[in-house]
Amino acid sequence: MSHKTNTCPDQAINPDSLIAHFADNQPLRLDSGAVLAPFQLAYQTYGTLNADKSNAILICHPLTCDQHVANPHPLTGKAGWWDNLAGAGKIIDTARYFVICSNVIGGCLGSTGPASMNPQTGKPYALDFPVITIADMVRAQAMLVDRLGIDTLFAVIGGSMGGCQVLQWASAYKERVFSAIILASGARFSAQNIAFDEIGRQAVMADPDWRDGRYIEAGTTPRKGLAVARMTAHVTYLSEKALHRKFGRNLQARPQVTFGFDADFQIESYLRHQGMTFVERFDANSYLYLTRAMDYFDLAADHGGRLAHAFSGTRTRFFVASFSSDWLFPTRESQLIVHALNAAGASVSFVEIATDKGHDAFLLDEPVLSSAMDGFLQASARAKGIPS
């Protein structure tokens, strides 16, 4: 394990994270059959690993978040994306647990991804980067956890794409996951989810500044295409009701519509802002690869079409939560997971949180979620014998 800051020119974006380098003799074997070597994962840790290494929690980040769970983001200066839940004295208590979060493989904040240098060409990978899967992300994380000398994770926690990784962890590494928390997620991506992902990819690839993926060498950025992709995805993260409550048909600070194509409505300027700020912190090709990994995720299909088979023999304790107004991962997707876990004889707690905040509710302050997660983690810690 290397604790030096990342100084690779192609990864200079993230000087603050720890970097785990994996050399040519430690390749990442991908589902596609391709092999990625060398590679690196950028990660953050919070708290201290205890003597018997029993207090490690791995957080798996959703699509457009990263390893900066509980510290200010190095690019935006904003608080960590799960600052409300993770930190000293918080529910994911960094005074009690050793919390790890790594930027996923294929990501753009220090881990090897399509913006990284391809050692075979000396240029950025771009679309020569191999297509990755959720299982590949998890395989890389397992190598990091090995590197950290941790055998069993006390908990693996994630929402949305992070929840997919948690499911994959619990299926592929049954003995290494004591407890698992899956929020606003599913064991597969639906046709509608794939549709929105594909719209985002087409928007990026339609931008001539994308340059068939070679925009770094060209010195361009497919800003407009990536912004449209982000706008589209962002609408799916919110509920119709939340949009109505936050924006309704409210106009910008003007008495009436302008009869033009400027942003008359607050929802328009909000979305434009979301699009514009996203391109400052995210790589367009990473967006293609990570959405593709999500599309491909179908845990049941990987187990002969029966989701319960993915969890055969599990002894992991599961906590699953959905949000009533989430239309990206509706409650029924969580219920499918719960039914499969029940069929596999697993211990599982399930809660549907009544909220109008939509998919993004898992990132926000939801008191019912917080107390349910807290109860689950406390009980799991007692069962594991972690001192409070």
Add this chain to the structure above:
Amino acid sequence: MSHKTNTCPDQAINPDSLIAHFADNQPLRLDSGAVLAPFQLAYQTYGTLNADKSNAILICHPLTCDQHVANPHPLTGKAGWWDNLAGAGKIIDTARYFVICSNVIGGCLGSTGPASMNPQTGKPYALDFPVITIADMVRAQAMLVDRLGIDTLFAVIGGSMGGCQVLQWASAYKERVFSAIILASGARFSAQNIAFDEIGRQAVMADPDWRDGRYIEAGTTPRKGLAVARMTAHVTYLSEKALHRKFGRNLQARPQVTFGFDADFQIESYLRHQGMTFVERFDANSYLYLTRAMDYFDLAADHGGRLAHAFSGTRTRFFVASFSSDWLFPTRESQLIVHALNAAGASVSFVEIATDKGHDAFLLDEPVLSSAMDGFLQASARAKGIPS
């Protein structure tokens, strides 16, 4: 009224429709304060106007349809968009009624729109075309109905954006509308609807071939941007369940995923096809203008914030239908209309059709809708004294 075929060079797209020209002395006065003159409407008629001119039905088309309700489309060769409902012996019976449908003002199939020649410059209007509203569309239609010598329309019928026009007709021309059918529509566009419209517009305007709207003179077409806009809108026309039923996670004709960015899933190739075919028959600037008109639609706001006031004193008979899986115009939007009509003392029938086909259900064969519409039209015809 001119029955000559349209030979204006800027309108050569549509040689088959009737054209009503309105000269400089018959201007269209727009909500924005702008005046459009001269202008023209392209329209189709089916059947024969009876002697007392009591059997005229006006159909108002949705966003991406046009005047070709019940005849093969001149560009695509496909059957008319409401061929299942309109025709001889069908529910909108062209053997009994005189059916009119005009391309909306701002459209691109023969009516004056942003692709038309601006007489002041000799070039296409592009973004110099004035921003129009639903009320403007209806005002132009009323001038066409005047031109046809029809005082009262037996029925005004429309779905989605067409339904908005029907509501506007019933509000602005109370004495001229005997019966009104509003399908899958609403009296306003929600924040979510505006959000998806804005994404579509941003996708078009992000395309460098859009050329700030002057793509006709530049000899380009913003194909990629308009295709992304269409893909986005198309997803909103279908229900999650319909997508799941039609496509699920089915792969194209290949045994497994390709680990690439080609269309692996059927839903991807379906959406790409929808995008590509749309650009062959629709003008990108028209798309901007018509979505803007929809965003601006808020019939209650036009009447002091009380929707019932829009219908004060009405004697029109109303039929309102929603579709249970329509998430673009959910049933509650129809219910708001029905409540307002009730408050205004109007005669109104309302039906929510149980279907998983989503918003587009109003264009499809829905037996419950067909028989309910049939019953309503038959009863209205008896009340109006139209011979069967």
